[in-house]
Amino acid sequence: MAVLGLGRSGLSAARALREGGAEPLCWDDNAAARGRAEAEGFVLRELAREGAFEGVARLVVSPGIPHLYPAPNPVIARAWEAGVPVDNDIGxxxxxxxxxxxxxxxxxxxxxxxxxxxxxxxxxxxxxxxxxxxxxxxxxxxxxxxxxxxxxxxxxxxxxxxxxxxxxxxxxxxxxxxxxxxxxxxxxxxxxxxxxxxxxxxxxxxxxxxxxxxxxxxxxxxxxxxxxxxxxxxxxxxxxxxxxxxxxxxxxxxxxxxxxxxxxxxxxxxxxxxxxxxxxxxxxxxxxxxxxxxxxxxxxxxxxxxxxxxxxxxSFEGLPHRSQIVAEAGGVTYVNDSKATNVDSAVKALLAFGRIRWICGGLMKEGGLEGLAPGFGNVAKAYVIGREAAQFALGLPGVEADICTDMETAVARATAEAQPGEVVLLAPAAASFDQYDSFEARGADFTARVQAALEA
Missing domain, CATH: 3.40.1190.10 (Mur-like, catalytic domain)
Structure with a gap:
């Protein structure tokens, strides 16, 4: 059984196949991922080379690897040519x-x-x-x-x-x-x-x-x-x-x-x-x-x-980084919705609360910010972060915007200005990669800054 992609699902598939008596032949274009698999005793085989699928009954593919659009991965195309069924861990x-x-x-x-x-x-x-x-x-x-x-x-x-x-x-x-x-x-x-x-x-x-x-x-x-x-x-x-x-x-x-x-x-x-x-x-x-x-x-x-x-x-407390209440103090609620990485999810967050001190911004995606407009009526003020903070703020017509650039400044100013009954909401409407490795890291930073601001 060939396994392409050695992230979380790929490695777990390889382990399960080995436990079930199959022989996993593993490959990932990333050398570090191959090293982790090899450290667990898995056999590596470069699956894109000629003859790589001889004796292989099935190819198990990780979800992040394209199999049809925008173009088939070369390993998957090789499996097709060899008549080897392509599947994933869900199958x-x-x-x-x-x-x-x-x-x-x-x-x-x-x-x-x-x-x-x-x-x-x-x-x-x-x-x-x-x-x-x-x-x-x-x-x-x-x-x-x-x-x-x-x-x-x-x-x-x-x-x-x-x-x-x-x-x-x-x-x-x-x-x-x-x-x-x-x-x-x-x-x-x-x-x-x-x-x-x-x-x-x-x-x-x-x-x-x-x-x-x-x-x-x-x-x-x-x-x-x-x-x-x-x-x-x-x-x-x-x-x-x-x-x-x-x-x-x-x-x-x-x-x-x-x-x-x-x-x-x-x-x-x-x-x-x-x-x-x-x-x-x-x-x-x-x-x-x-x-x-x-x-x-x-x-x-x-x-x-x-x-x-x-x-x-x-008793349901929500998921981390998804409308997650991280603190309450002085009648103000602090909500981490760092998962709101696009306009559609961010406007839903804006519509979910009343008067909002809104922390937003980051690496903007295609399509602009026009879709956020239905939520602007709930925003008392925006505190914009990210390397493109000034440009992001220009896409918020009619909203008072404070160019903060970094999370520490945004949380400090929002906390200082928030009134009882208001919500300090992180709903960036943008990707995190200009300042953070992931939306999880951005949400964790927001939570830490809130705790620090409330303890100051």
């Missing part, structure tokens, strides 16, 4: 997860797989949290948490919750979750998928390849409505649960929606559950209410009662 997982031991279980384990453009990390983590809160065995893996081949075999009634990116769903040769969740669709990774249609097609494979027993589908975009229609056999088919944030859904089917901060579950034409999401500190804003609806629907298919879900919502 291997679904082909191997059910073992003969499952025949001994009274309640077979389940797999919940979550995909979509926005919110899939929070939705996956929330499902995992709700299950654990209810006393159910749950493991979180895939694009979040552990590598999918690093988890333990699920036990009696256990649940595996997978966050799956389009890179992962696009290549997996087996996709057979018990519950499939589609959050939403907005343009992303278009070069990797040859356009929006290819991007949606990659997401849709989670539902079309094997057909989940239950489908939780966000229907706030045409693509979601199309997918829900494709998966259902009529308006009363409760194998499909439609989810929405911002509008009331109607009909005889199964649906979960949030309006004005209230989650409502309807089934067979009547209301069967309701939760006031406005009280949930770890789920602020309409975008998190959509995540809550999707997670609620998923765990309802697994048997959790509405009151149990509500209690689980209350």
């Amino acid at each position: 291997l997982f679904f082909r191997s997860v059910a073992t003969p031991d499952w025949e001994m279980f009274d309640v077979a384990p389940k797999v919940v797989a979550v995909t979509g453009s926005n919110g899939k990390s929070t939705t996956s983590a929330l499902i995992h949290h709700l299950l654990q809160h209810a006393g159910r065995e749950s493991q979180l893996a895939g694009n979040i948490g552990r590598g999918v081949l690093d988890i333990d075999p699920p036990g009696e009634g256990g649940v595996v919750v997978l966050e799956l990116s389009s890179y992962q769903t696009d290549l997996a040769r087996a996709l057979t979750p018990d519950v499939g969740v589609f959050t939403n669709l907005t343009p992303d990774h278009l070069d990797r998928h040859g356009g929006l249609g290819g991007y949606f097609a990659a997401k849709r494979r989670l539902f079309s390849e094997g057909g989940p027993d239950r489908c939780v589908i966000g229907v706030d975009e045409d693509e979601g409505r199309y997918l829900a229609n494709q998966m259902g056999e009529g308006p009363t088919d409760d194998r499909v649960i439609r989810v929405s944030s911002g509008r009331k859904l109607s009909g005889p089917g199964w649906m979960v929606f949030a309006r004005k901060g209230f989650l409502t579950e309807w089934r067979k034409g009547r209301q069967v559950g309701a939760i006031d999401l406005r009280e949930m500190r770890g789920l602020p804003g309409a975008h998190n209410h959509q995540n809550a609806c999707a997670a609620y629907a998923a765990v309802r298919t697994l048997g959790l009662a509405p009151r149990v879900v509500e209690a689980g919502f209350r």
Whole structure:
């Protein structure tokens, strides 16, 4: 078995293959990655060379490696020529997860797989949290948490919750979750998928390849409505649960929606559950209410009662760097949303809170900042960081902007000027790489600066 790419998923795949009795032949263009694999005793083989696939049964590819657009990786093209099937760790997982031991279980384990453009990390983590809160065995893996081949075999009634990116769903040769969740669709990774249609097609494979027993589908975009229609056999088919944030859904089917901060579950034409999401500190804003609806629907298919879900919502603290409350002092709340690296995610953060002291800026992406305008009404003042801080501030018409450049200055000024009831929010609307190695490092710096400012 050849393994291309020796990051987290590639190395875990190689380890699992070796544990299962296969012989992994590993390669990565990065010499340091090859060194780490070699230190673990793996055999290296340069897979792009002539004859590299002789005796190889399958090629396992890491998600970051292009296999079709914008151009196939040379190793993948070589595998095609040799007739060697190309797969990834997600495909291997679904082909191997059910073992003969499952025949001994009274309640077979389940797999919940979550995909979509926005919110899939929070939705996956929330499902995992709700299950654990209810006393159910749950493991979180895939694009979040552990590598999918690093988890333990699920036990009696256990649940595996997978966050799956389009890179992962696009290549997996087996996709057979018990519950499939589609959050939403907005343009992303278009070069990797040859356009929006290819991007949606990659997401849709989670539902079309094997057909989940239950489908939780966000229907706030045409693509979601199309997918829900494709998966259902009529308006009363409760194998499909439609989810929405911002509008009331109607009909005889199964649906979960949030309006004005209230989650409502309807089934067979009547209301069967309701939760006031406005009280949930770890789920602020309409975008998190959509995540809550999707997670609620998923765990309802697994048997959790509405009151149990509500209690689980209350104890959910959110994910690091995603609308994460890091401090409260003097009536001011400090929120780390460093993951808001683009305009779409940043405007959702702005709309989630009231009067905001907004720390923003960084390495600007293509497309400009015009999409931020709907959130400007909530901004008391912007504190702009990054090497391009002055240029970034020019893209915020009508917003009072303080050119701070660095995080320490921005946090100090925002903290000094914030009034009770306001929120100091890091939602950069830009990449971090002009000043930080990652958005995680940027968020950690914000948190540290907040603590220092409050202790001063």
